[in-house]
Amino acid sequence: MxxxxxxxxxxxxxxxxxxxxxxxxxxxxxxxxxxxxxxxxxxxxxxxxxxxxxxxxxxxxxxxxxxxxxxxxxxxxxxxxxxxxxxxxxxxxxxxxxxxxxxxxxxxxxxxxxxxxxxxxxxxxxxxxxxxxxxxxxxxxxxxxxxxxxxxxxxxxxxxxxxxxxxxxxxxxxxxxxxxxxxxxxxxxxxxxxxxxxxxxxxxxxxxxxxxxxxxxxxxxxxxxxxxxxxxxxxxxxxxxxxxxxxxxxxxxxxxxxxxxxxxxxxxxxxxxxxxxxxxxxxxxxxxxxxxxxxxxxxxxxxxxxxxxxxxxxxxxxxxxxxxxxxxxxxxDTPPRIVDAPAAVALERPAVRGRLRFERVSFAYPGTAAPVLREIDLTVDPGETLALVGATGCGKSTLLSLVPRLHDVTGGRITLDGHDVRELRLDSLRRLVGVAFEEPTLFSMSVRENLTLGRPDASEEDVAAALTLAQADFAYDLPWGLGTRVGEQGLTLSGGQRQRLALARAVLGRPALLVLDDPLSALDVQTEALVEAALKRVLRECTALLVVHRPSTIALADRVALLDGGRIVAVGRHSDLLASVPAYRALLSAEPPPSEGGRPTPTNGTPRPGGSGPATGATPDGRGLVRS
Ligand SMILES: Nc1ncnc2c1ncn2[C@@H]1O[C@H](COP(=O)(O)OP(=O)(O)OP(=O)(O)O)[C@@H](O)[C@H]1O
Structure with a gap:
């Protein structure tokens, strides 16, 4: 019920x-x-x-x-x-x-x-x-x-x-x-x-x-x-x-x-x-x-x-x-549960360093008994890019959605520069966090309006920079340029075009924190390479949490966290995880999944049984054993 x-x-x-x-x-x-x-x-x-x-x-x-x-x-x-x-x-x-x-x-x-x-x-x-x-x-x-x-x-x-x-x-x-x-x-x-x-x-x-x-x-x-x-x-x-x-x-x-x-x-x-x-x-x-x-x-x-x-x-x-x-x-009569706390504070972009921490975060969808996420400990340092990988349905998108408070954690807390996100003003939090979801929704409005959805005050230069960054300059060649109405859900555009516009929307205004759910999934190989190169530049300037499915995109990340059974089971550099975590290797290649003995288990700081090498598990502070 x-x-x-x-x-x-x-x-x-x-x-x-x-x-x-x-x-x-x-x-x-x-x-x-x-x-x-x-x-x-x-x-x-x-x-x-x-x-x-x-x-x-x-x-x-x-x-x-x-x-x-x-x-x-x-x-x-x-x-x-x-x-x-x-x-x-x-x-x-x-x-x-x-x-x-x-x-x-x-x-x-x-x-x-x-x-x-x-x-x-x-x-x-x-x-x-x-x-x-x-x-x-x-x-x-x-x-x-x-x-x-x-x-x-x-x-x-x-x-x-x-x-x-x-x-x-x-x-x-x-x-x-x-x-x-x-x-x-x-x-x-x-x-x-x-x-x-x-x-x-x-x-x-x-x-x-x-x-x-x-x-x-x-x-x-x-x-x-x-x-x-x-x-x-x-x-x-x-x-x-x-x-x-x-x-x-x-x-x-x-x-x-x-x-x-x-x-x-x-x-x-x-x-x-x-x-x-x-x-x-x-x-x-x-x-x-x-x-x-x-x-x-x-x-x-x-x-x-x-x-x-x-x-x-x-x-x-x-x-x-x-x-x-x-x-x-x-x-x-349905109460809006995600609202500003009475003493909520606003953070200004220049003052934000972008340290994101998940502290024993658990989450269960309303009305469901089993939590999707359990006691997640994870830290993303200022300027760092962390890729989140895991089998389909393991809770990656859910974890991402907790950052801009689309859902609130049901246990633990998420902090940005030490502030619990629930103690930040929602408008401030959502200006600081740029988001692009797996399904790039565009509304029945002009390309410009779609881009400036969260930042109506963005200048022409900001918009142009975001479009270039997301390799979405094609928008200028649409029949009415940025004034072109992109129809319900942007149906007149291809999946890759929509994804690039959604990416431009996320990076517009240079947010302190980027939260991207598989941002390159609908791109062809060539465009993917271009967007990746552009993203690399954006990611240098902010903290980022990316859900990634394809090994090629993992190259964007400084570290990778492996999510399994609602827990972070390993954190480390891609090459180290590849070398030492069979479950990670199996996930990224077509390898069969590891046997019971090789399967990563919830760590909470305890090195995973069977794991060898440096990158074997998340430490209690969620930073992993290996740092780049
Ligand atoms: N609104 C919801 N209500 C209840 N359960 C949900 C809801 N959204 C997702 N779930 C469940 O939560 C689990 C995690 O879903 P989530 O979308 O976070 O997985 P994911 O790892 O991002 O998957 P994928 O890689 O396929 O995108 C799934 O079992 C899913 O069925």
């Missing part, structure tokens, strides 16, 4: 103590628009008041000028009805005008906050959440909330008020029939409550399924080439079809539930109306009710049809908004 602190999407956190609890928590986003919402309510109430007044004017017309055949009186009351109609139209216009700006503003503020929060959440959160689920939250869910706050909530308040005012007027016109209409609220309430309960569950299911579908679409778009190459189109289409069908079925189920409820909600006021017509006509016949009063009563009662009919839609909208708020809060 994944760690709760990572906001596990699979757990799909239940709503708060009440279904609308999370929706209520979003009220602070309405605060800046309190004035506008007050106007909204005021104009809506005034508009409703004007429309309620019309039947009362009609009553006066029927019982007055019409009964007395008085054209002058008819003119006055007609003009009044016209004025009321005009006022209602103006008020509706004002309400819609105010409504659009406030709701859209609130949605934009909430979206900005969710996005900013996503940026602060640790890598472990993003490892676990499907991007489609995040996408659907930040688009569909926010729109649902906006629709409810701008329409649903307003009409709910308005309709309830209209219902109450009209019922009071009806009771005043005819107490018995008025109370009958009031009593019809009971079945309406029961139907609505039942509907809300079922609709909430269906909404949650549908919104999650929308996220699943978005994830599948995104995965397919990203992996289109692989999918085609393996001829997996039909299988993926079937998988997508299954998810889309589930979404369709839930949608149909929701639609049917709404249809059933709407029919019931429609039935109640119409039945009441039938009773009122019969009983009202009888009362007029008995002379206890005037025709004008009956017309006014029926017209007022007809005004209740729409509020009742729309109740189903409003409840559905409210439930969807409550579900959307639950899903948004699942993200917002």
């Amino acid at each position: 994944p760690a709760e602190s990572d906001g596990d999407p699979a757990a799909r956190v239940a709503a708060g103590p009440h279904p609308v609890h999370n929706l209520w928590r979003l009220r602070r986003y309405l605060r800046p628009y309190a004035g506008q919402f007050a106007w909204l309510l005021l104009t809506a109430l005034a508009g409703t008041g004007a429309s309620i007044a019309v039947p009362l004017v009609v009553q006066r017309v029927v019982d007055g000028p019409v009964a007395r055949r008085d054209p002058a009186g008819l003119l006055h009351l007609g003009a009044l009805a016209l004025l009321l109609g005009l006022a209602e139209a103006v008020l509706i216009f004002v309400r819609r005008w105010v409504q659009s700006s406030s709701a859209v503003g609130m949605e934009a503020a909430l979206r900005a906050d969710v996005y900013a929060h996503l940026q602060r959440l640790p890598a472990s959160f993003h490892d676990r959440w499907q991007s489609g689920q995040l996408l659907s939250r930040i688009t569909t869910d926010l729109s649902v909330i906006r629709r409810f706050l701008s329409f649903g909530l307003l009409f709910l308040v308005l309709n309830l008020l209209t219902y109450a005012v009209v019922v009071v007027l009806l009771i005043r016109l005819h107490p018995v029939l008025g109370l009958l209409v009031a009593a019809s609220a009971v079945p309406l309430f029961l139907i609505s409550r039942q509907f809300a309960r079922h609709y909430h569950a269906a909404s949650r299911r549908m919104q999650d399924q929308q996220g699943d579908v978005a994830t599948l679409v995104e995965e397919t778009a990203q992996g289109l080439r692989t999918m085609r190459a393996y001829g997996r189109g039909p299988q993926l289409a079937a998988r997508f079809g299954g998810a889309a069908r589930a979404l369709h079925d839930t949608g149909v189920g929701k639609g049917r539930l709404l249809a059933r409820t709407s029919a019931l909600l429609d039935l109640v006021p119409n039945l009441t109306l039938a009773v009122v017509l019969v009983a009202g006509a009888a009362a007029v016949a008995r002379g206890v009710f005037t025709i004008g009063e009956l017309v006014a009563f029926v017209t007022l009662q007809l005004m209740l049809i729409w509020p009742v009919q729309s109740l189903g839609w409003i409840i559905a909208n409210g439930q969807e908004a409550a579900t959307a708020a639950d899903r948004i809060q699942e993200v917002l």
Whole structure:
């Protein structure tokens, strides 16, 4: 079970103590628009008041000028009805005008906050959440909330008020029939409550399924080439079809539930109306009710049809908004675990020497029992380049990711010039550490923007120097030079080109510490030699930790550390390790792995059994027995 602190999407956190609890928590986003919402309510109430007044004017017309055949009186009351109609139209216009700006503003503020929060959440959160689920939250869910706050909530308040005012007027016109209409609220309430309960569950299911579908679409778009190459189109289409069908079925189920409820909600006021017509006509016949009063009563009662009919839609909208708020809060409630410590300090580049130490560092991914790294002791001296080698999946990339605090160590500490990296300000740490990952991600922006991602203040000269260093001058020859947009994930560039741009990004601004995950893996032999030569120059000026797979790249390093079973089992010069550590030799050549006796064991300073020669194991200070 994944760690709760990572906001596990699979757990799909239940709503708060009440279904609308999370929706209520979003009220602070309405605060800046309190004035506008007050106007909204005021104009809506005034508009409703004007429309309620019309039947009362009609009553006066029927019982007055019409009964007395008085054209002058008819003119006055007609003009009044016209004025009321005009006022209602103006008020509706004002309400819609105010409504659009406030709701859209609130949605934009909430979206900005969710996005900013996503940026602060640790890598472990993003490892676990499907991007489609995040996408659907930040688009569909926010729109649902906006629709409810701008329409649903307003009409709910308005309709309830209209219902109450009209019922009071009806009771005043005819107490018995008025109370009958009031009593019809009971079945309406029961139907609505039942509907809300079922609709909430269906909404949650549908919104999650929308996220699943978005994830599948995104995965397919990203992996289109692989999918085609393996001829997996039909299988993926079937998988997508299954998810889309589930979404369709839930949608149909929701639609049917709404249809059933709407029919019931429609039935109640119409039945009441039938009773009122019969009983009202009888009362007029008995002379206890005037025709004008009956017309006014029926017209007022007809005004209740729409509020009742729309109740189903409003409840559905409210439930969807409550579900959307639950899903948004699942993200917002996940604490950003990697943040600045209260007394975090910033280090300036010129003052940093670049001594990197791993002191008994252990790390386990959230929700996993076995640690990937165990008690790592390793020191990289200022200006030194240390290559990290080890079998695939042994934890090299994980170790690297701990340096810029993409993950935090779960045991021990990492220091830079003696400062625990957790006590450094994150922005300072990430300016000091240049990073290039195995998968060189480029964003849908210009080459220049991609390069200056972490250093927006970099000058043209800095950019040019970084490009030359990374042998990435080809960027100037792109159709619009550095202004060329490199498409989603830089798909328009080759793997080697992307890797060189990622390398240029890492070395831009000459960081104190370079952390490179197999930086030359996608390069052809010739380019590799050029980049290697350039890298050599960069590496002279900073401390570097490189994950290396190919023996040729190891030449860049002063020392090499061998990672095995989550521990550093040997540290030393390449030639010495090659001579004395069979596991190292086996790893770099196609040699079969060493036998049990020759297998390096965790050392913690103890020379590895079977090892001979100088470079046989990491000393407690992690510096190895051999120094160049
Ligand atoms: N986000 C994650 N959550 C859980 N386990 C993970 C995660 N990322 C990596 N692992 C596991 O941690 C171990 C080390 O992975 P890592 O990517 O650090 O290995 P590596 O040595 O860099 O591999 P390679 O040489 O293939 O790049 C692997 O067993 C991997 O399955």
